[in-house]
Amino acid sequence: MINEITLTDILFVSTALFFIGVYGFFTRRNMITMLMSIELILNSVNINFVAFNKYLFPQHLDGIFFTIFIITIAAAEAAVAIAIIINLYRSHRSIDVEDASELKY
């Protein structure tokens, strides 16, 4: 059965996931949701890496390594981002990105 699933199918999934993430990132004002959207984007990339590795270069493990690397970075990133969000909440009493627009002009 697995042989019936082609690379294209998996790429469809990852593309869908990527654009869902992008859509969420652009439309949501809640920072937590935006963070979640970023995770979706990252994971769509992970899927790509794994899929390409599996279908195109089965003898190598580079894609797998990259995926693990990304997961690690994503964890660290989530920690930093949440710290920022918490700080922002402390100062602005809100986690809406629209409310934090001091860095303009």
Added chain:
Amino acid sequence: MNLSLLIILPFITAIVILFCNGLKQVRTVALIGSAVQLIMAIMLLIQYWNERAIGNISQMVFEYSCVWFAPLNINFHIGVDGISVAMILLTAFVVIAGVLVSWTMETLNKEFFFLLIFLSMGAYGFFISLDLFTLFFFLEVAVIPKFLLIGIWGSGKKEYSAMKLALMLMGGSALVFVGLSGLYFNTNINGTHSFDVMQISKMHIPLEAQLLFFPFAFVGFGIFTALFPFHTWVPDGHSSAPTAASMFLAGISMKLGGYGCLRVATYLMPDAAHAYSWVIILLATIAIIYGAFATMMQTDLKYINAYSSVSHCGFVLLGIGMLTQTSITGAVLQMVSHGLMTALFFAAIGMIYSRTHTRMVEQLGGLLKVIPFISSVFVIAGLCSLGLPGFSGFVAEMTVFMGSWQNPDTMYRTATILACASIVVTAVYILRAAGKTVMGPITDEHYFHLTDATWNEKLAAIILITGIVAIGVAPFWLNDLVTPGTEQIMQQLAQAISLK
């Protein structure tokens, strides 16, 4: 004489001012510094004469050169000829008078005097530089303090004026830099380029390059000296500036432009000077006539003087544009004369303003009765401005006219006649201003309690009047001083014709 002293001395004075406390210390240091400047300028004149008397006929005297930045072949090359000596004398006169009229500066006096002295350093450096890069460097040094002087100590719409002035002058500098770079890259001495004025003057810059870069250099410097239509910083800048800054602005920094037009644009690009002289004449004539008529309608004393400066600086450009020996000498004389005269005028206006708190002509009246000294100074400045014999203005204007008339082309003749006609308009606006301000009935009873000039104001006025009268009564010394310098420029121009 070591010319570097002219830069070092103001620099040290400025640094010492920063370590002073209180108005009294600051102004004493500034006065001593500027007095030493004046003494040095006069000594320079005497030594220059001595040098010439013992038969030194090299074009520049007291030359000194050392490497500043070897990869680009920039040297710290200084030296003076008669024209530079005249301009240095002018600067020294105006600086000491400027320090004296700011004697009671209340706010931020340390910074104020620091900037004044710093500006004078830029001017001296500019006038003695024989290297285009250092010349440009000092030009910039002289621009920045003006922005601060107007922006901080000014009056009226000072931020606007300061910004306008700084931006327009910076624009001028940018054009100048393009012109200088153009010169630099068209020189070739054993495979390297040169910024050196003396070296460039000896080689022939290709005609196409001259035609391309002359407008940049000339207009760039022209902006400094109120070239039409880039003169609008003059009225706003002068009227917002504090008295001493107005004096420096009109007395010194407008002269940087005239000197640059002569020394850099005309001297180094003589072919282009011939080619473009009709444009210069046209713009200068417009500036003279139109400046004079615009002055007629002004009601603020500072605006009157500022617009009249546009008109008078037009004579400088006219003299340069006419390209005859006499007219160029006249242009230099006019620079010196206008510098002293307009500084005196601004000083008088400042003195009147500080007492009556108004500069509007229609609000003033009858001041001759209550403050005779200041009013007399005002009248003297006015008479000098309208070219009365015995004062420097007459000598300078007549030299320009006489020189211009030697150019027999019809258009140049017409320009000369129009320029001559402006002296009538000058008489109209000067007499309007003087007749209303210092003559006539006293318009405000508060004026009865005004006090006449204090010692420092008197001294400032007397110093400037001395300069004006020294030129007006005995112009031959200045003429003899300047003529060898202009002869060099004429030789350059004559060669340009023969190359055609």
Added chain:
Amino acid sequence: MNNYSYISLIPLLPIATFLLLGLFGRKYFSSLSGIIGTLSLSVSAFLSILTAYKYFFVDGKVNGVFQQIIPLKYTWLQFSPTISIDMGIVVDPLSVMMLVVITFVSLMVHVFSLGYMKGEERFATYYAFLSLFTFSMLGLVLSTNIFQMYMFWELVGVSSFLLIGYYFDKPSAVAAAKKAFIVTRFADLGFLIGILILAFHAETLDFQTLIARLTDPQSSQILSSVTSSLFGVSALTWGLTLVFMGGAGKSAMFPLHIWLPDAMEGPTPVSALIHAATMVVAGVYLVARLFPVYCFDVSALQVVTYVGAFSALLAAVIACTQTDIKRVLAYSTMSQIGYMMFSLGVSKYGGEEGLGYMASLFHLFTHAFFKSLLFLGAGSVIHMVHSNEMKDMGGLRKHMPITHITFLIACLAIAGIPPFAGFFSKEEILLAAFHSNKLVFFVALFTSGLTAFYMFRLYYSIFWKKAAHLHGEHHDEGTFTMKIPLVILGACALLVGFVPISQFITSDGIGLETHIDVIFSITPVALAIAGILLATSLYKNENDRPIKISLAFGKFYEAAHKKFYIDEVYLFIIQKIIFNLIGRPAAWIDKNIVDGLMNLLAFITAEFSEFFKGLQSGKVQSYALYFFAGIFGLAVLFIYLVK
């Protein structure tokens, strides 16, 4: 040649006095300043008379011709190798005569002012200005160089400005001073351009060389100046006409005369000095100085003739209608200078033909005495009645006998009644005109009748007409110092006609024998007497005939009374045309268009940066959008466009 360099002291003494009194006068010797000024000037006057004696009678003549001597000359400003302004002194019959006239009249005025200006707050300043004026005027007549003359010309203008505006808190005085300065300045513009033209062609500014070059038909200079032309008029004519324009401005010739009547705002002794005897004849002096060149150019000389004749007539007509005594005198001055001008105009160079030249300067000489006498007399009258208007006067002859007598002498002199001074000089002028230009001759004849009429109108209105009605406290004829000059000048007005000027001052330096042609003089004298009789019948006693006559003239009288509306025309040109059509638009254009362009440039830059500023919204999501759009764009670029 004898040493004449001491002449430099003559102008230097007044300038020293000016500096002394101007700088320290008010503080240190306010009341003494009059004495100081007078003493220093009397030395000058003494030296002048000494010079005149020495020059005319001892050593001026060589082989029967008066030589031009230049004892001093220094280069003042070297314009170019050939053209320079030199400061020097010229001694020739013309300048020596002017020296005497100027220092003498100035001395009289100095003395008169001691009484007249007594108690003025700015007494020292007044004397300082008088000295400055005398200095400038002396410098003017001693000039060896046309540009030197121009310099002193300007200085004369400014000292006149200062003196007219002496009562500077009076707006009318300030306005008059400004008007005088600006009008003459405008005329000087012509002078300046004329100098430029002449200097360009003659390649010199020196009078002697200039005249030598421009009168030699073979010289290259004359060729260049005659051949180059503008609008069909040769450069020489342009130059000379423009130089004459300067002279016309200072000498109040039509149409540049408008400043002279207003200049009467100054103190009266000043009018006597500046606006009667010295400054206003500077124009005549200028033309006389360049006379050999003018002779060479007929058209320029024609301009001089007709302007002079027309001014003489116009001023005489206006003078008949004025009521301010000083203004009457001002117009009469203008009229008399008109005489001098056209007399120069009808003259030719040398010998009998040069009669007009001699007559003109003779008239200048005599006129200086009787006209300053008239002004000083008027000053004396004004001092007494505190008014300039004729209606406030009348019947003063008993109250001020000396003024009365001297004034009468002066009136007879100006009217041209023998044997008073004016008769002789006017006779020569009429004779010269008769021989060369009949039209001018008849104008002059008519004018001389008018002159007698209006002068006696003035005389009767002041001293007769009605009984004096003086009010107020002190009414005396003035101090001793005021009477002395009147008497001296009165004697001069009586006697100077007998000075044989024709022996000394001629166009070519050779003495001229003149004699009075009795038959010829009958007509002008008869006309003058008719004028006097008419004035007597109208004005000696109060009656209503003058009004009837003025009504009979109707519009013409009105126009003459309003000075033919010339002032209004000027006012219109200046205010409506120059201010509104040139000045205001220039200021407007500068503020809105030229400066507007600069501001527009700044505005565009600012708007541009405003646009980029807007991109910096601070919204994370829009940044992300740009980011992704950028990636998308780059992706498209690299995948599809870059092969």
